Structures are given as structure tokens and as C-alpha cells.
Amino acid sequence: MDVKKTLDPFPGQVHQSPGGGILTGTLDDVINWARSNSLWPLVFGTSCCAIEMMSTASAKYDWSRFGFEVARATPRQADVIIIAGTIVNKMGPVLKRLYDQMPEPRYVIAMGACATSGGPFFYNTYSVVKGADHIIPVDVYIAGCPPRPEALLHALITLQAKVKSGAPREKISIPELPKPSAS
């Protein structure tokens, strides 16, 4: 994907007039533009991928260039959870609870082989969940063990493109389950 395209300027037009300008645009586009440029990640790392995630946050790779600077230590203030590491069966309920506590719209990135599929070396184990998408829905997957910071940045920019495209999760309808009959 073309990264430059995702760095679009403000999605609207400014009409200059005496005493100030008038700004026109679609409200949805403006909201998505604002959301995508201020995605606050949750501080969440369960193994070695978290080291790469910290590296991506630090000065050399600096994900704040793309609007991810404020990593929150509480899910109530976070927009995106980066699952950086192995999810074991005992961690499953914790991950679900963190996800449930995040305000909508919320986004999920599965970082690395463990989060996408259970991992290359922990796969044949009694204790590991074979992919975080067994627990919560995932927006963007990253391959690698662990992925390089560039790969994480690419995933974050991909997520931005997804948000900007105007199809966030709340627009995907969940079909209602049939109600059990009284008999």
C-alpha cells in the first residue's frame, strides 16, 4: 500500500471569506481523519514482541510521528490494543476484559506469530491460545517473530488507512442470535 496516500491532509475545503474562512467537508470524514491521527495504544505486552513495540515507541522509530505517542496504562483511555506477545489460556480472560473496558471505537493489532497463530515455538503446547483472534476480533495482523519496528509502523499506518476508509468496527453489524423458544 502507498504510505503517502494515508498521510492525506485535512479532508475538507477551506473557503476564504472576509473575516475568516468557511470550512466544508463530510462530518464522517473529519471524524475518521481525527481518529486515525490520534490512536492511543494500550500498554500491553506479554513477551518479546513488546521489546520491539517499545523500540518503535522510542526515539529511533518514534511512532508519535503518526499520532500514536500517548501509550495509556488504562484501557479506558486507549483506542488501540497492540497484542505484543504470546497469549496463554490464563491470559485469555484478562485480554477479553481489557478489550471490553476500552471505549468504542476500539482497534486491535495482532503483533507477531504468537498473537496471530499461537507462535512458532509455543504452538504445540497445552497452555497457548492459537491466535488472539480466538478471544477478540483483530483488525491488522503482523507477521514476524518478532516483527521489526518498521513492520509495526506499517501495521499502524494500515490501521489508519482502515479507519480513514470509514469502515470502523461499529459499522459491521452483528446478526442477532435466535432467541430460545419458550417450549
Place this chain on the structure above:
Amino acid sequence: MMSHEEIKSLILNYSPEAVCDESGPWLQVSIQSTDWLPLAEALRNHSQLQFDYLFCLTGVDWKTHLSVVYHLTSKVFGHTVVVKVKIDDRINPVVETVSNIWRTAELHEREAYDLFGIRFNSHPDLRRLFLTDEWVGWPLRKDYEDPINMIKL
């Protein structure tokens, strides 16, 4: 610091059945589970040994038998010894606890119990540590089977 030979001769005083191996950097002593408790007390309390720090406790499944490996060091003298305790009964493996001698063994023995099913006699609180209380089986045993999560190799 005592040489391997000196430690070895002192250990052989307490358990003459012990088999010593000096091929590694540390002296390795192999004994039967029934001889372990008197030797452990001697290693801790003997004035020339004073192994006051148990820094690693490991369970091993050899398929034919189980064993528990204790890494001991002395902060007084700086010498280290490895004791390998063999448990022949794989169905009902029991070994005496050393948690009254080295307090740190309390948690480590719980872990070995949790994952290998080795029971430690007179342990004050022998429960599952990492796994849930209702868990069935001992996951680190070689014959552990989990048809849902694991591929049989």
C-alpha cells in the same frame, strides 16, 4: 572454597550409596529419593559445607523414572553442588520436602508438583501453582496428552 574431592568425601560419609560425577563445572551427586532428607540436612548444617542457598530446583521426566535436581551453593564458602534425586516410582512419585531446610523450596516444589506430579512429603502447602486447581494431569511429563491443543509427535 573446598575442592570437589573434599565435598565428595564428606557427602559419601553421609550417603555411601551416592554416585558422584565430576565431568561438569560443578560436582554432581546422584542419590535415591529415600537417602535425600538426611543428606539435605547434612549439606545445610555441616560446618564445612553450609550449603545455605538453594538456587534452582528442577523436575525431570526420564520416561523410566522421574528425578528432582537441586542446585545448592554456599554463600559462606562459595562452593556449589548439584544433587540429582532419583524417584523410581513413576505412578506415585514421592520425595521428602526440603522446604523446612531451604524456605525457597516451598514454591519450587509446588511448581514441580504442578507440572510433574511429584509429591513432596510434609510440604506445608502442596497445591497447584500455575495451573487451575481442577486441572487433570501433569503437563511436563513426557506422556502427557492433550488432544485438543497438542499434535502428537
